[in-house]
Amino acid sequence: MSTPAKISIRDLTKVFYKKGSSVTALKGVNMDIKDGEFVCLLGPSGCGKTTLLRILAELETPSTGEFIISREKEERPLQSMVFQERGVIPWLTVRENVAFGLKMRHLPKAYIKERTDYYLEKVGLEQFSTLYPKELSGGMKQRVNIARAFANDPEILLMDEPFAALDEQNKFILQEELLSIWSETKKTVLFITHSIDEALLLSDRIVLMSSQPGAIVKEKRVEMPRPRTMEEVRANADLASSFVEIWTHLQDEVQGSRM
Amino acid sequence: MKERLNNIEHDPLVVEKEEWKKRQLKSRLKQLLTISSPIFILILWEFLSRTGLVDARFFPPPTEIVGTFITMGTSGELFEHIGISLFRIMAGFLLGVIPAIILGLLMGLYSPLRHFFSPLIMALMPIPTLALLPIILILFGIGEVSKIVTIAGSVFFPVIINTVAGVTTIDRIYLDVARNYGANSRQFFFKIALPGALPVMIEGIQMGQAIALLTIVAAEMMGANSGIGYLIWTSYNAFLLKEMYVGLVLISFFGYLFSLILRGCQNKLLPWR
Numbered sequence: 001m002s003t004p005a006k007i008s009i010r011d012l013t014k015v016f017y018k019k020g021s022s023v024t025a026l027k028g029v030n031m032d033i034k035d036g037e038f039v040c041l042l043g044p045s046g047c048g049k050t051t052l053l054r055i056l057a058e059l060e061t062p063s064t065g066e067f068i069i070s071r072e073k074e075e076r077p078l079q080s081m082v083f084q085e086r087g088v089i090p091w092l093t094v095r096e097n098v099a100f101g102l103k104m105r106h107l108p109k110a111y112i113k114e115r116t117d118y119y120l121e122k123v124g125l126e127q128f129s130t131l132y133p134k135e136l137s138g139g140m141k142q143r144v145n146i147a148r149a150f151a152n153d154p155e156i157l158l159m160d161e162p163f164a165a166l167d168e169q170n171k172f173i174l175q176e177e178l179l180s181i182w183s184e185t186k187k188t189v190l191f192i193t194h195s196i197d198e199a200l201l202l203s204d205r206i207v208l209m210s211s212q213p214g215a216i217v218k219e220k221r222v223e224m225p226r227p228r229t230m231e232e233v234r235a236n237a238d239l240a241s242s243f244v245e246i247w248t249h250l251q252d253e254v255q256g257s258r259m
Numbered sequence: 260m261k262e263r264l265n266n267i268e269h270d271p272l273v274v275e276k277e278e279w280k281k282r283q284l285k286s287r288l289k290q291l292l293t294i295s296s297p298i299f300i301l302i303l304w305e306f307l308s309r310t311g312l313v314d315a316r317f318f319p320p321p322t323e324i325v326g327t328f329i330t331m332g333t334s335g336e337l338f339e340h341i342g343i344s345l346f347r348i349m350a351g352f353l354l355g356v357i358p359a360i361i362l363g364l365l366m367g368l369y370s371p372l373r374h375f376f377s378p379l380i381m382a383l384m385p386i387p388t389l390a391l392l393p394i395i396l397i398l399f400g401i402g403e404v405s406k407i408v409t410i411a412g413s414v415f416f417p418v419i420i421n422t423v424a425g426v427t428t429i430d431r432i433y434l435d436v437a438r439n440y441g442a443n444s445r446q447f448f449f450k451i452a453l454p455g456a457l458p459v460m461i462e463g464i465q466m467g468q469a470i471a472l473l474t475i476v477a478a479e480m481m482g483a484n485s486g487i488g489y490l491i492w493t494s495y496n497a498f499l500l501k502e503m504y505v506g507l508v509l510i511s512f513f514g515y516l517f518s519l520i521l522r523g524c525q526n527k528l529l530p531w532r
Contacts, residue, residue, distance in 0.1 A: 089436060
């Protein structure tokens with residue numbers, strides 16, 4: 001018996017057309033993601049992974065095909081996105097940024113405060129709650145982004161290379177923090193990255209994409225038990241061979257698209 | 260060569276402290292230059308006028324202008340002129356800025372509105388409102404309304420153009436965030452468009468403020484019987500050049516004061532910058 005899919009994507013195709021020339025960003029993408037599953041979408045830049053995420057986030061419409069996100073609770077938003085670092089709104093304070101989604105939905109003040117406080121504390125930003133983003137470091141901004149999405153309590157979370165702009169040390173710290181927050185809520189996550197290490201650490205399943213046209217070429221389960229740490233992932237021999245396998249595959253992809 | 264070696268043996272902190280002191284001194288000298296230029300001009304003017312190197316009838320010495328200012332002030336008439344001019348500037352400024360901000364935000368947010376109104380604004384902008392003053396006087400009479408409308412008309416354009424530019428240059432990612440988190444159009448307007456456009460908008464308001472002062476003087480010269488512009492014009496006609504200079508200095512003073520006030524507002528309104 002397989003559990004019904006939380007996100008199911010059917011034959012999703014997106015073509016960008018502009019005066020005579022067209023680019024097929026996505027071609028016939030099919031995918032099912034189970035409830036509570038953490039899936040990383042991995043591929044070279046320009047492979048359409050961001051387009052797929054933006055379609056799920058309803059920021060872009062597919063050319064053909066469809067997707068369904070199943071709803072568990074009526075009052076929940078379907079999805080919330082963890083944007084890249086620039087996505088923190090500069091004219092709102094840390095607290096206002098975290099409360100943004102809740103405020104947009106006109107929820108009761110007390111409830112907004114409670115949830116905002118909870119996630120501010122989770123990401124360790126309580127004492128920075130009245131600051132504006134310009135006063136924050138890159139890592140702290142990304143914590144705001146993460147807290148904003150979790151506080152909104154959506155059915156699924158979409159993450160658009162949230163750690164791509166961070167330095168490596170901060171990246172490791174935030175990855176582990178993300179895992180610890182995620183393990184409490186067990187939300188379904190679709191996470192975009194071009195870092196193989198990141199995908200191995202975070203995901204239950206890695207979906208590899210090829211570029212032009214963007215299509216799913218391979219899937220890889222990551223069986224390592226949770227909670228995981230970066231050290232364990234690095235030390236694990238199975239994952240080391242997975243890394244090489246994925247790398248060889250991506251290398252072929254990138255080389256192939258060059259020819 | 261030997262001196263350099265000696266230098267290396269110094270305490271680096273001491274070396275850097277000396278460097279820092281030099282930099283401090285330099286920046287203080289620069290501040291001094293900023294203050295000294297107007298003072299220098301005033302002293303030069305005073306000297307040239309007193310010694311008769313320039314005609315004191317056209318360029319009366321600054322000290323005498325100050326004297327005239329005090330006598331005019333004690334009679335009370337001067338403050339009536341100032342009061343009425345300030346009222347016209349304020350009323351005209353608000354009448355121009357508020358519609359410009361509202362229409363500008365709407366044009367920035369909704370591209371059909373932008374496409375509809377832009378050609379009208381582009382076509383009307385180059386016409387100086389002062390050139391329309393005869394028409395404005397016919398429409399609104401010689402009373403206060405015509406002056407207020409003239410100022411409003413000239414303030415409107417820089418503010419609306421900067422407001423539209425402010426909205427259209429907001430980083431797209433904030434629009435995506437608002438959409439993704441379910442903002443309705445009202446929230447979009449007040450939480451994203453207005454605060455996001457504010458920095459560029461304030462630049463436009465700053466420009467509008469300067470234009471309002473230029474306009475009021477000219478408008479009062481042409482069709483008024485009170486105000487600073489009227490004072491300048493009648494003093495000039497009666498060859499009372501000291502009185503005229505008092506009017507000019509007042510305009511310059513208020514221009515500077517308004518700029519300072521707006522800068523202050525800017526810091527209050529944009530704590531996040």
